[in-house]
Structure formats: C-alpha cells, structure tokens
Amino acid sequence: MKKNDTGPDGGRTQVLPPPPPTPQGRPPAGPRRRSRRASSENRAAFAFLTPWLIGMLVFTLGPMLFSLYLAFTRYDLSGAPEWVGFANFERMFTTDPRYLDSVSVTLTYVAWSVPLLLAVSLGLAMLLNRGLRFLTGYRALFYLPSLIGGSVAVAALWRQIFGEEGIVNKALALVGIEHTSWIGDPDSALYTIVILQVWTFGSAMVIFLAGLRQVPQELYDAASVDGAGALRRFRSVTLPMLSPLIFFNLLLSVVNAFQAFTSAYVVSNGSGGPSDSTLFYTLYLYEQGFAQLNMGYAAAMAWVLVLGLALFTGCLFLSSRYWVHYGDER
Amino acid sequence: MSTTSAPPRPRRLLFGNRPTRSRLLRGLAKHSVMIVTLTLMLYPLLWMFGASLRPDNQVFNTLGLWTGDLTWDNYADGWAGGGQLNFSRFFFNSLTITVLSIVGNLIACALTAYAFARLEFRFKKPLFALVIGTLLLPYHVTLVPQYILFNQLDWVGTVLPLVVPKFMATDAFFIFLMVQFIRALPPSLDDAARLDGCGHWGIFWRVVIPLSVPALGTTALFTFINTWNDFLGPMLYLTEPDAWTVSQGLATFLDATGQSAYGSLFAMSTLSLVPVLAFFIAAQKLLVEGIATSGLK
Numbered sequence: 001m002k003k004n005d006t007g008p009d010g011g012r013t014q015v016l017p018p019p020p021p022t023p024q025g026r027p028p029a030g031p032r033r034r035s036r037r038a039s040s041e042n043r044a045a046f047a048f049l050t051p052w053l054i055g056m057l058v059f060t061l062g063p064m065l066f067s068l069y070l071a072f073t074r075y076d077l078s079g080a081p082e083w084v085g086f087a088n089f090e091r092m093f094t095t096d097p098r099y100l101d102s103v104s105v106t107l108t109y110v111a112w113s114v115p116l117l118l119a120v121s122l123g124l125a126m127l128l129n130r131g132l133r134f135l136t137g138y139r140a141l142f143y144l145p146s147l148i149g150g151s152v153a154v155a156a157l158w159r160q161i162f163g164e165e166g167i168v169n170k171a172l173a174l175v176g177i178e179h180t181s182w183i184g185d186p187d188s189a190l191y192t193i194v195i196l197q198v199w200t201f202g203s204a205m206v207i208f209l210a211g212l213r214q215v216p217q218e219l220y221d222a223a224s225v226d227g228a229g230a231l232r233r234f235r236s237v238t239l240p241m242l243s244p245l246i247f248f249n250l251l252l253s254v255v256n257a258f259q260a261f262t263s264a265y266v267v268s269n270g271s272g273g274p275s276d277s278t279l280f281y282t283l284y285l286y287e288q289g290f291a292q293l294n295m296g297y298a299a300a301m302a303w304v305l306v307l308g309l310a311l312f313t314g315c316l317f318l319s320s321r322y323w324v325h326y327g328d329e330r
Numbered sequence: 331m332s333t334t335s336a337p338p339r340p341r342r343l344l345f346g347n348r349p350t351r352s353r354l355l356r357g358l359a360k361h362s363v364m365i366v367t368l369t370l371m372l373y374p375l376l377w378m379f380g381a382s383l384r385p386d387n388q389v390f391n392t393l394g395l396w397t398g399d400l401t402w403d404n405y406a407d408g409w410a411g412g413g414q415l416n417f418s419r420f421f422f423n424s425l426t427i428t429v430l431s432i433v434g435n436l437i438a439c440a441l442t443a444y445a446f447a448r449l450e451f452r453f454k455k456p457l458f459a460l461v462i463g464t465l466l467l468p469y470h471v472t473l474v475p476q477y478i479l480f481n482q483l484d485w486v487g488t489v490l491p492l493v494v495p496k497f498m499a500t501d502a503f504f505i506f507l508m509v510q511f512i513r514a515l516p517p518s519l520d521d522a523a524r525l526d527g528c529g530h531w532g533i534f535w536r537v538v539i540p541l542s543v544p545a546l547g548t549t550a551l552f553t554f555i556n557t558w559n560d561f562l563g564p565m566l567y568l569t570e571p572d573a574w575t576v577s578q579g580l581a582t583f584l585d586a587t588g589q590s591a592y593g594s595l596f597a598m599s600t601l602s603l604v605p606v607l608a609f610f611i612a613a614q615k616l617l618v619e620g621i622a623t624s625g626l627k
Contacts, residue, residue, distance in 0.1 A: 038450065044530040045451035052442040052505070055498025060464055063475035070474065077481065124367065127360050138364050140610075145371060147606055151559040152577040153599035156584045157378050160390075160592070167377055170393040199371060251466075259468055262561040266581060282470060289474050290566065302470040309468055 070299035077293055088300035099301070101276045102284040109190060109280065110257045113197040117253055118246065121201040125208035126238070139209065142202040149200035155266035159183055162192045183267060186277035193278060196263050204249045211245040212238070243324040251316060258309060261286070281305060375603075382596035389592045405601070408594035413586075414571040417598055420579040423568075424558060427489050427575065431557040432550050434496030435504055439549060440542070442499045443508030444534045448520065461509075464502040477566060491567045492560075496553075504549045511545035512538055551613055555606055576602045 046053070071088060073081035092099045128138060148154050160166050162182035169179050182188045215238065223233045239246075264272070264280040272279030272287070281301070289298030380395040382404050409417050445451070446458055480491040499505060515538065523533045539546075561577040568574055574582075580602060583595050 041449050041530070042451045045445045045449040045454075048441045048445035048449070048530070048534070049457075051438045051497060052499040055438070055495060055500045056460065056464075058479075059476065059495045059498060059500050060467075060472060063472040063479060066475040066478070067471055070478075077478070124364075127363060132357065132360055132364075134361075138368070141368055141372065144607070144610065147555055147610055148559070148603055151603065151606075152561055152580040152584075153602045156580060156595065156599055157374055159584070160378075160596075161374050165390045167374070167393050174393075255466060255468070259470070262559070262577075265561070266584065269585065285470055285473070286562070290477070295474050295478070299474045302468075302474065305468055306471045309466075313466060 067299040067302060070296050071303050072300075073296040075295045077295065081296065084296070088297050089304070091297070092300065092304065098276060098279065098284065102272070102279045102281050105190060105272075105277065105279050106258065106281040109194060109197075109260070110254060112191070113194045113257050114250065114253045116194070116198045117201045117204060118249060120198060121205035121249070122208050122242075122246070124201075125205045125212055126234075128205075128209060129212045139206060143206055144202065146200040146202040149196060150262055152262060152266055155196070155263045158192060158196050158263070159267050162188075184274055186273075186275045189268070189274055189277045193260070193263050193267055196267075197257060197260065204253060207245055207249055208242065211242050215241045240325045244326055247316075247320050247324045251313060254312065254316070255309065258305070378596050379600050382593060382600050384593060386591065386593045389596070404593035404597035407591075408583075408598040408601075414574075415579060415583060415586075416571070417576070417579055417601075419572065420574050420576045421601075423489075423573060424575040424577075427492055427564075428554055428557045430489070430493040431496045432553045434493060435499075435501055435549055435553045436546055438497050438499035439501065439504040439508055440539065440546065441534075442505050443512055444538055446505070447509045447512035448517075448533070448538070449530065458509075461502050461505050464500075465506060467502075473566075480567065486567055487569050487573065489568070489573070492557075492563050501553070504553070507549065508542065508545045511542055515541050547613065551609060554609055558606055 070081060072083060072085060074084050074087075075081035124142065128135060132138070145154075162168050164181040164184070166182075168182060172179055182192050219237045219241070220233055223237050228236060259282060260280060261282040264278050264283050265286075268274075268278045268283075270283075272283045285298050285301045285305075288294045288301065376395050377393075380397075381389045383396070383400045383402070385399060385401060385403070388399070411417055442461075446454070446461070476491070477486075480486055483490075485491050485494075519537050519541070520533050523537045528536060559577065560575075561581065564575040564578050565581075568578065571582075576598075580595070580599060583591075583598060
C-alpha cells in the first residue's frame with residue numbers, strides 16, 4: 001500500500017517518456033528539474049500545513065512546555081509563578097490522600113469498564129456477524145448510546161435511574177428487593193459510572209463487526225474439518241484474526257476511560273462524592289486547577305497522568321508483539 | 331450450488347428439515363438476545379422521554395413508559411425557563427459553537443491531511459509522527475496552560491477559546507482519518523489534473539476535496555457530536571449565563587432542581603439529544619461505515 005504512495009517526483013514524472021508540455025516548457029529530465037519541482041512542492045506543502053503548524057506550536061507544544069514548567073511552581077493566576085522544585089510531586093504522593101484516592105478510583109474504573117466493554121462489544125459483534133436479518137438496524141441501535149453517552153443529559157438521566165426512586169430500584173422492588181440510592185452509596189456510586197461507560201460499547205462493536213467480516217470463511221471451515229469445536233475456533237481463528245482490532249479498541253477505550261469527566265462530574269454533582277468514591281483523576285485535576293486555582297499542582301498532576309499513560313500504552317505496544325497478529329495477506 | 335439456481339423442491343425440504351429447523355431456532359435465539367439487550371439498553375432513554383411527558387408529581391411514579399396524563403407542558407415550562415435559564419439562548423449558543431467548530435475542523439484538517447497524504451516535503455516523517463503523538467495525548471496536559479494563555483489574551487468569556495483551535499487543526503484524529511482516506515485515492519487522478527495545468531491548490535480543491543466527501547462527512551458528524559456534548563470546555567470558558575451552552579444549562583438546571591421540576595429537566599434533556607439523534611438518523615450509514623473503516627485503517 002505504502003509503496004504506491006512514495007516518491008511522487010521519482011515515479012510520476014518519468015512514467016511518460018515523450019515529454020508532455022510542462023508549465024516550464026521543458027522536458028522532465030535531469031536532477032535540476034527534479035530539485036526545482038521538489039522545492040516548489042516543499043513550499044506548497046508548508047503552505048498547506050501553516051494552520052496546523054501554528055496550532056501545534058501555539059495550542060499544543062507551547063502549552064505542554066509551559067505546563068511542564070508550571071508543574072514545578074506554585075501559581076494562582078495572579079502574579080508570577082513561584083518556583084518550588086519538586087514540592088508538587090512530593091505533596092501528591094506523600095501528603096495528599098485525596099490524590100491517591102483519585103488514582104485508585106480511576107484505576108478501578110479503568111480495570112472494570114475496559115474489559116467489560118471489550119467483552120460485551122466482541123460478544124455482540126460475534127452474534128450479529130453471520131447472516132442475521134435486520135443487521136443494519138441492530139447495528140445502528142447499538143451504536144446510538146456511544147453518541148450520547150458523554151452528554152450531560154445522559155449523565156443527568158443516570159443520576160435518576162440509579163437514584164433512590166429511580167427505575168432500577170423500581171424494577172428491583174418488583175421482585176421484592178429494597179435498595180437505597182445507588183448513587184448515594186460510596187460502595188456502588190463508581191459502578192454506576194462503569195455501567196454508563198459500558199453502555200457506550202457500540203462504537204467498539206462496529207469496529208469488531210467490520211473486522212469479523214474480513215475473517216475468511218475458509219479458516220473456519222478448515223478448523224472445522226480439523227475437528228475444532230466452536231470454542232476452539234473462537235480461540236484459534238477469531239481471536240488471532242481480530243487481534244489488531246482488539247488492540248486498537250483496547251487502546252482507545254483505555255485512553256477514553258482515563259479521560260472521563262462529564263459523567264463523573266454530573267453524577268456526583270461536581271464533588272466526586274459520596275466520600276470521594278467517584279473522584280476521578282480529571283475531576284480532582286479540575287478541582288485543584290480551576291476551583292482552588294492551584295495551577296502548578298494541577299499541571300504537575302497532568303504531567304504525571306501523561307507519563308503514566310505513556311508508560312501504560314508503551315507496555316501495551318510492547319506486549320502487542322506477542323499477541324497481536326498482522327496477517328500477511330492483508 | 332444447485333439450490334441457488336433451481337427452485338427449491340418439496341423433497342429437498344423434507345430432507346433438509348433438521349438443519350433448517352436448528353438454524354431457525356438459532357436465528358430466533360440470536361434475535362431474542364438482541365432484542366432483550368436492546369430493550370435493556372434503550373429503556374432508560376424511552377423512560378426519560380415518557381417521564382418528560384408526565385406532570386411533575388407523576389414523573390417518578392412509574393416504571394412504565396407512557397402512563398398517566400400525558401402533556402407537553404414540561405417542554406413549554408423548560409423552554410420558558412426562569413432565572414438564569416434560557417434554553418432558546420443555550421440552543422442558539424451551542425449551535426453557533428458547533429457550526430464554527432465544524433467549519434474550522436473541515437478546512438484545517440483537510441489542508442493538513444492533503445499535505446501529509448500527497449506531498450513530499452522536508453521533515454515529513456517527524457511531523458507526521460507528531461500528529462500520531464498528539465492523537466494519544468490526554469487533553470489535560472494542555473488544559474491549564476491553555477487556560478492561562480486564553481486568560482492572557484482576554485478570550486475567557488468568549489467562544490474564541492472553543493473555536494479558534496479548531497481552525498488550527500488541533501484535532502489530530504480527524505487529520506489521521508483524512509490522511510488515510512486521501513492516501514487511498516488513486517494518484518493517477520492527480521497526474522491527470524496536473525497535465526491539465528492544475529497546481530497543488532487546484533488538485534486539492536478540484537480533485538481531492540470532491541472525492542473526500544465521505545471522510546469530510548464523518549469529520550463533520552463527529553465534530554458535531556463532540557462539540558455538542560462538550561461540557562468541560564464551555565464550563566471553563568463561558569462564564570456568563572448568556573453565553574452558556576445547552577450542556578451548561580442542563581447541569582445548572584440539575585443543580586437547581588428539587589424533586590419539583592424533574593419533568594422540565596427531562597424535557598430539556600430529551601430536546602438536547604434530538605439534534606444528535608437527528609444527525610445520526612440522517613447519516614447513520616456514513617457514520618457507522620466511517621468509524622469502521624477508520625478503525626480498520
């Protein structure tokens with residue numbers, strides 16, 4: 001695929017031996033012309049890239065460097081940042097129990113929601129895959145929650161569903177179970193948000209579906225001939241063939257889960273409560289940075305998150321060598 | 331083989347009775363799993379719609395969907411608002427920001443993607459690595475310094491912090507999506523256009539853009555949904571109630587609501603989902619195919 005793309009000047013100009021009338025009126029030959037063409041292409045490329053380059057410098061790289069500096073300061077928007085060395089990081093890991101709480105809340109959330117989401121999306125994709133009628137209709141309906149799962153409206157709805165008088169308790173009452181508010185209970189509040197995240201499995205499922213369609217039927221047939229049962233076929237054909245997409249979905253959902261904000265904010269009314277049980281990393285970062293104006297501390301938190309995520313995705317990429325199979329024929 | 335061309339015969343059916351029945355049963359089982367799962371998933375949404383049509387004192391009475399005295403009053407009340415709540419204003423604000431974001435993302439990401447997909451230039455590889463790098467970068471790391479920057483520029487309180495970055499192609503995901511798409515377009519079209527005297531701009535505008543409509547559509551749709559649902563950005567930058575978006579309005583409504591106004595809250599929540607659902611229904615296929623292919627590369 002890539003081979004066709006490379007070297008536009010090398011490939012394209014020399015395809016036509018009789019010189020076509022070029023703008024310069026010269027035959028396309030010799031290194032000089034090629035370099036002139038290359039340099040004009042160079043200029044054109046940077047013209048096309050100008051908005052992106054500006055955005056990259058002003059809105060991404062510049063701010064990143066600035067926040068790296070801020071991480072070592074105390075700053076509350078007034079006056080100049082005051083250099084404090086590693087004090088912010090020390091505080092995080094030694095004297096700020098809420099920070100450690102937020103780390104454990106987020107990790108618990110990721111550890112539950114990501115595997116559940118992948119399992120549900122893969123399972124339903126397998127069920128949907130072969131010759132089921134109304135496939136497109138089902139697919140669309142399953143996909144729908146992932147469009148609105150991040151909205152305030154759905155988070156507000158969640159607060160009612162799992163509230164004292166919510167429909168979950170109403171349904172439980174039908175079978176004679178009494179329960180208090182799931183949102184108000186520190187033991188269950190986080191899991192209501194896990195459910196919200198898993199509810200949005202549709203986009204991952206759509207990706208799995210597209211991948212399943214590319215698994216050659218011959219592989220299954222061959223496996224069947226060799227006496228493989230359904231479970232064995234799943235383990236030895238489906239999983240390896242889908243592994244690039246499992247990797248892709250795993251990566252996306254981990255990154256998404258680490259960045260969840262709206263649902264936690266709305267469900268807990270911005271507090272991360274009850275008793276910090278839904279104090280997500282992002283929520284605590286927001287609270288420190290923008291409610292208490294500890295901007296240096298918030299910047300330090302952001303950098304720890306970046307490094308943590310980089311470490312995590314790095315390990316994921318390293319491990320992928322052992323379990324992700326890229327088929328040769330694709 | 332033969333069954334595809336020849337009409338099915340009764341004898342054949344008799345012979346194939348067992349497999350067809352088991353297939354039928356399996357299909358039935360699959361459909362019932364689908365329908366049960368879908369009902370469980372979508373029930374909350376339907377319930378919310380039902381509750382938005384009930385008078386306030388009956389909102390929480392029932393697990394059922396359309397029971398009690400149905401009325402559109404909640405919609406009128408919620409829309410009319412009161413105090414800081416002015417939902418017609420919020421919808422207008424959300425729409426403005428969303429439209430500007432879509433335009434910005436389309437222009438900036440298409441320009442960038444064209445350069446990466448079609449042109450050769452110095453530092454192409456490291457620059458593209460930068461695109462991929464920002465793809466996975468958590469937004470938190472720029473949250474605080476961007477706020478400080480926009481505060482210095484005196485942009486806090488305006489829509490500029492939410493919109494201007496979009497015109498600078500800060501959304502790497504869409505660049506990536508379009509690069510993948512443009513790469514797959516046949517290069518011979520470029521050559522033909524070049525022979526006809528088109529420069530890079532001409533090729534971009536007359537060849538690549540018209541052929542990239544599916545990728546542009548996907549970008550527009552996802553930008554629409556992300557911007558419409560965004561909450562943190564507006565909460566940081568839109569401080570005056572007059573400038574609030576629908577998300578902010580709903581969150582404030584939720585804070586201010588006792589058990590008394592849940593009907594209106596649900597009515598406004600339902601309304602806030604309508605544009606997203608409408609977009610989705612209109613372009614369901616494009617969206618689902620788009621995400622599937624972007625995942626598959």
